[in-house]
Amino acid sequence: MGTDYKALMDRKNEIMKKAIGIDYSAFETGTLAFDFERMMKEVGYTLKEIREIQSQTGVGNTPLLELRNMTRLVRKVAPAGKGARIFLKDEASNPSGSFKARRAATAIYHAQRLGYKGVIAATSGNYGAAVASQAAMRGLDCIIVQECYDSKGKGQPEIIEKARKCEAYGAEVVQLSVGPELFFTFLQLLDETGFFNASLYTPFGIAGVETLGYELTEQMRERTGKDADAVVVTNAGGGNLTGTARGLIKAGAEATTVIGASVNLKGLHMASDKQFNRKSFTTGHTGFGIPFTTFPDRSDVPRSAGRPLRYMDRYVTVNQGEVFYMTEALAQIEGLERGPAGNTSLAAAFSIAREMDEKQTIVVQETEYTGAGKHIQPQLSFARQNGIDIRFGDPAEEIPGESIVFPEHPSLIKARDLDLEKIRKSYITNSLQRAGEKGPVNLTEGDLKYLAEETKSSIDFVSKIIKEV
Amino acid sequence: MKAKQGDWVRIHSIVLNVGERNPQVPEDTARVPLEMWDKGFLLNTEAAVGDAVEVETIIGRKVKGTLLEIEPAWDHDFGRCVPEIISIDRQLKAIMKEEA
Numbered sequence: 203m204g205t206d207y208k209a210l211m212d213r214k215n216e217i218m219k220k221a222i223g224i225d226y227s228a229f230e231t232g233t234l235a236f237d238f239e240r241m242m243k244e245v246g247y248t249l250k251e252i253r254e255i256q257s258q259t260g261v262g263n264t265p266l267l268e269l270r271n272m273t274r275l276v277r278k279v280a281p282a283g284k285g286a287r288i289f290l291k292d293e294a295s296n297p298s299g300s301f302k303a304r305r306a307a308t309a310i311y312h313a314q315r316l317g318y319k320g321v322i323a324a325t326s327g328n329y330g331a332a333v334a335s336q337a338a339m340r341g342l343d344c345i346i347v348q349e350c351y352d353s354k355g356k357g358q359p360e361i362i363e364k365a366r367k368c369e370a371y372g373a374e375v376v377q378l379s380v381g382p383e384l385f386f387t388f389l390q391l392l393d394e395t396g397f398f399n400a401s402l403y404t405p406f407g408i409a410g411v412e413t414l415g416y417e418l419t420e421q422m423r424e425r426t427g428k429d430a431d432a433v434v435v436t437n438a439g440g441g442n443l444t445g446t447a448r449g450l451i452k453a454g455a456e457a458t459t460v461i462g463a464s465v466n467l468k469g470l471h472m473a474s475d476k477q478f479n480r481k482s483f484t485t486g487h488t489g490f491g492i493p494f495t496t497f498p499d500r501s502d503v504p505r506s507a508g509r510p511l512r513y514m515d516r517y518v519t520v521n522q523g524e525v526f527y528m529t530e531a532l533a534q535i536e537g538l539e540r541g542p543a544g545n546t547s548l549a550a551a552f553s554i555a556r557e558m559d560e561k562q563t564i565v566v567q568e569t570e571y572t573g574a575g576k577h578i579q580p581q582l583s584f585a586r587q588n589g590i591d592i593r594f595g596d597p598a599e600e601i602p603g604e605s606i607v608f609p610e611h612p613s614l615i616k617a618r619d620l621d622l623e624k625i626r627k628s629y630i631t632n633s634l635q636r637a638g639e640k641g642p643v644n645l646t647e648g649d650l651k652y653l654a655e656e657t658k659s660s661i662d663f664v665s666k667i668i669k670e671v
Numbered sequence: 672m673k674a675k676q677g678d679w680v681r682i683h684s685i686v687l688n689v690g691e692r693n694p695q696v697p698e699d700t701a702r703v704p705l706e707m708w709d710k711g712f713l714l715n716t717e718a719a720v721g722d723a724v725e726v727e728t729i730i731g732r733k734v735k736g737t738l739l740e741i742e743p744a745w746d747h748d749f750g751r752c753v754p755e756i757i758s759i760d761r762q763l764k765a766i767m768k769e770e771a
Contacts, residue, residue, distance in 0.1 A: 207691065271767065278766060320730065343730040353703035362747045369710075374728045377708040378686070381700050383693050387686055387707065395732070475700040530759045535767055575747035583750025592755060608755060612766065 210389055218503070221392040221399035223316050226504040233643055234633050235652035236505055238512075242448075246409035246507075249452055252308055253413055259339045261307040262413050264295040266421035266565075271535040276555045279613035286431065286558035288551055289565045291418050294540055298335035298371070299328065299571025301414055305402060305441065306332035308410035313398035314340045320397040324388045324502060326350060326361045327485045327543075328570055333400050334371035344373040345397065347388050351379050352478045359584050360484055360543070363575030380478045385502065401502045402441055408507035411445020412452060418565055419453035429455040431562040432554065434547040437462035437517070438490035440498055440508035446567055447513030459515045463550035463617065464491035465543075466519040467602045480603040482522050482585050486546040491517075496625055497632040511629055511657050518617035520549040521600040523607040527615065528552055529578050542578050544570030553617035582606070626657040630667045672720075674741045678713045681743040682726055682736030709734050710743060 210217075219225065229241045247255065256262045269288040277285035296303035306329065313321050320343030323333040330346040337344035346368045351357045357377075365375045376391070378384050392399055401407065415433070422430045433450065435443040447460045465487040470477045472489040481487070495517070498506040525542055528549040533539040548566045555564050574580065586592055591605040596614055600607040609615050630653055637643045645668070653664040674680050687705040711726025711734060718724045724738045 207687065275763075275766065278769070345730065345732075351706070351708070353706075359747045359750065362745070366745050366747070369729075372729065374709070374730045374732065379703070379706040381692065381696055381705050383687055383696075383705050471697050473695075473700055474697045475703055527759055530756055531763055534760050534763050574749055577749060579753055579756060580748060580750030582753045582756070586751075586753065592753070594755065594758070608759060612763075 207386055210386060214389060217389050217393050218399065222401065222404065222503060232646050232649040232652065234637055234649045238509060242405050242409060242507065246405040247308060249412055249416060252409055255311045256304060256307045256413060259307055259336055260297050261303045262417060265292045266418060267292055269536050275535065275612060276552060280556040283560055284556055284558065285560055286555040286562040286564045288555055289563060290569060291565060291567045293568040294571045298332040300332065300544065301442065301568045302329040302332035303335065304410040304414060305329065305407040306336040308406040309400040309404060310336035310340050310342060312406045313400060314342060318398035319343060320395060321400040322391050322397045323400040324384060325402065326364060329402055330364055331367040331371065334368040334373035338371045345376060345391055346373050347376045347384060347391065348378065349380060349384050350377040353379055353475050356479055358479060358484055359575035359580040363573060380473065380475045382473050388502065399502065402439055403501040403503050403506040403508050405507040408441050408445045411442060412449035414567060415446040415449020416453045418567060419450055419455040422563065422565065426563055430458050430565045431558065432459040432461055432564045433567055434461045434463050434551040434564065435567055436486040436546040437464050437510055438485050438487065439501065440494045440510035443510040444508045444513060460513050461554065462510060462514045462517040463547045464488045464519050465525055465546050466521050470603045477603055479588050480590065482581050482606060483543055486543045488519060496628040509656060511626065512655060517620045517622055517625065518550050519620060520546060520617055521597040523597045523600050524549045524609060524615045526578050526582065527608050539572055541570040541572040541576050542581060544568050549615060550617040553615050626659055627667050629657050630664060631671050634671065672741060674713050674718050674738060676713055676716050679742055680713050680726060680738055681708060681710045681740040682724060683708050683739045684736035709736065
């Protein structure tokens with residue numbers, strides 16, 4: 203490693219503290235434990251404040267649409283009496299075209315309030331456009347750092363479109379080739395500019411998503427007279443699920459089942475130059491979903507405010523072919539053309555609705571914008587050019603990086619449950635391992651309680667797992 | 672074609688060479704450098720593609736690199752026809768028309 207790299211990485215904590223204005227150490231309470239709720243309360247904003255902040259820039263209050271034809275289609279492939287009503291929160295109606303505007307709205311407001319002249323975010327996704335759009339509204343400079351190309355200079359059409367969109371909002375877009383050292387460039391830029399780190403994982407960013415869960419509950423009560431039976435949330439870094447679930451709780455929808463859904467990219471290495479362009483989903487997939495769920499503190503802040511395992515009742519995967527199929531179905535039978543990645547939870551909901559009673563309701567809590575590059579056709583066309591085998595069959599046969607299998611019939615769409623016990627165990631093991639790297643681990647009663655909260659389990663369960671490992 | 676001072680250009684540079692990469696990256700990634708692309712207004716009086724240049728980015732940062740493209744354009748589009756998509760459309764319409 204070069205000396206510049208090492209020197210900068212050694213100053214990581216100092217740079218980050220300056221760029222985010224949070225002393226995370228104030229919330230550490232044990233060997234592993236930190237006070238998540240106190241961090242959210244002291245550093246974040248109240249729901250009322252966030253609604254006000256978001257309304258200033260036209261964020262939120264997106265329509266809740268009932269997908270009547272989709273429900274009809276579900277009932278055609280469900281046993282008699284089964285097939286829940288499907289609703290969709292049309293988050294593409296936000297200013298930058300996705301729910302990420304909620305996260306960016308609070309982050310940029312906060313940056314402006316603290317007197318920063320500009321903001322930087324490291325993201326290849328919709329969040330970049332959201333930050334750029336909000337920065338434009340509040341008159342701050344903006345830099346978006348993107349992982350964009352492989353070593354041949356080839357980029358996913360979806361990521362290239364997002365770069366265009368960030369530029370459209372006046373941001374400087376710094377594009378990089380594949381690799382986790384993006385963080386090095388990100389730190390360099392923070393150090394050079396003194397800008398705010400508009401991380402996806404700050405308390406205010408996550409609190410920005412709470413309005414989504416809150417709003418959809420209000421809308422469901424108005425439309426159906428009761429709370430949603432289930433809400434499906436696409437899960438990558440965990441912020442969408444955490445924020446939405448917290449919003450549901452704040453609205454009093456405690457009985458609503460929270461289901462995480464990720465696109466199955468099993469076997470593909472996210473930092474591999476050769477595999478970078480062999481996937482057709484750049485977010486919402488297991489390559490982020492699993493590592494961030496089983497250990498959230500791997501982001502660009504010391505303690506992530508996205509902690510999905512605290513709120514998840516169920517976690518399912520769907521295959522790329524199924525999500526593309528449902529994206530097309532949404533356009534063809536509902537007349538809603540939206541971006542594929544945002545429809546991950548739709549594909550999962552379609553399958554889960556079949557298990558539920560007709561009287562029940564299920565909410566797909568997001569959509570995203572679509573356009574050149576970021577659309578089923580260019581993404582599939584790109585996959586085919588890269589040698590991916592695209593065909594009809596049983597989606598269960600799909601091999602990420604090799605094939606995309608559309609369901610021969612919609613009845614073959616199947617959300618596959620991940621074993622949450624295994625994920626919880628993996629979370630506990632990861633936490634102990636990470637702590638063990640720093641020295642002997644002496645767990646207090648508080649640490650055990652913390653691990654139980656983190657994994658939505660019990661102290662007994664945590665103790666049992668610790669004994670096993 | 673040469674770019675003149677003030678022209679909007681795209682530049683390229685190497686952030687980390689092979690051998691400087693994070694030891695944790697997969698083998699295929701370790702074998703290639705970490706590259707960077709940025710855009711800005713050319714600060715040099717004149718330059719050709721391949722020349723070492725300096726630009727001022729849209730937010731006013733000064734960045735050095737190799738000139739890659741003059742007046743860069745976006746060329747992403749809706750791709751080629753993927754006939755399977757049309758088959759999905761036809762199937763869905765047929766299913767929706769079936770009697771319950």
